[in-house]
Amino acid sequence: MTTLMAVSPAADTPALRQDMIEACRALSQSGHIIGTWGNISIRVVDGLLITPSRVDYAVMQPEDMVVVSWDGHKVSGTRPPSSELELHRLLLQQRPDLGAIVHTHSLYATVLACAHRALPVCVEDMAQIIGGEVRCSAYVPGGHHRELAIAACDAIGDVATAVLLANHGPVAGGRTLAEAVTAARILEKAAFLYVNASLLGHCAVIAGEAVAEERDRFLHRYGKEDIPVMSGEDVACHTT
Numbered sequence: 001m002t003t004l005m006a007v008s009p010a011a012d013t014p015a016l017r018q019d020m021i022e023a024c025r026a027l028s029q030s031g032h033i034i035g036t037w038g039n040i041s042i043r044v045v046d047g048l049l050i051t052p053s054r055v056d057y058a059v060m061q062p063e064d065m066v067v068v069s070w071d072g073h074k075v076s077g078t079r080p081p082s083s084e085l086e087l088h089r090l091l092l093q094q095r096p097d098l099g100a101i102v103h104t105h106s107l108y109a110t111v112l113a114c115a116h117r118a119l120p121v122c123v124e125d126m127a128q129i130i131g132g133e134v135r136c137s138a139y140v141p142g143g144h145h146r147e148l149a150i151a152a153c154d155a156i157g158d159v160a161t162a163v164l165l166a167n168h169g170p171v172a173g174g175r176t177l178a179e180a181v182t183a184a185r186i187l188e189k190a191a192f193l194y195v196n197a198s199l200l201g202h203c204a205v206i207a208g209e210a211v212a213e214e215r216d217r218f219l220h221r222y223g224k225e226d227i228p229v230m231s232g233e234d235v236a237c238h239t240t
Ligand SMILES: [Zn+2]
Pocket: 037, 038, 084, 103, 104, 105, 168, 169
């Protein structure tokens, strides 16, 4: 039995919706999303708040966002929700520890997804924000949205905050939108490192206990630890 710590739903405000738009634009500018093939959802009180289908991020407005209940019915919004609604809805239901999910088509994560390969934890920031090996789902042909969502749920497990959709792209989550966006960026960076280190002949992965320790530190102690502060004299002594 898992003991995932559930996050509280976010308040659905115009500012939060604007943050989703800004996140889409930033991920688009950095090449993680091409065109409108990316989507974001956030756990809110009435269900999930999700980006609309096929609206250019440059013109997207806070009122374009859609709220969908946990049983899949539209609660509010004039636009159709992202075509990947089921992916977000089922993943957020399965993983109460995630408050937001970001789906992109970023390049190196998709390289692994096309090779049907998992991404092992190969760098420390991945250990902290993703927390474990990112598995690749079974392949599901385009348009079979519910089957894709089920395949993603089968693959993600209950440790890593991300999963690769075979021949498609990555999905990353976090407790907040900001954390999910960072997870999507770190996932892409780690995939780049893993692919390139493997081309050099070997990518050394971080041992499971060290990953768990780093993840625990990030979740529970990050920013709260007492770090010894050196005096000016100590600094001078160590830098000469
Ligand atoms: Zn996609």
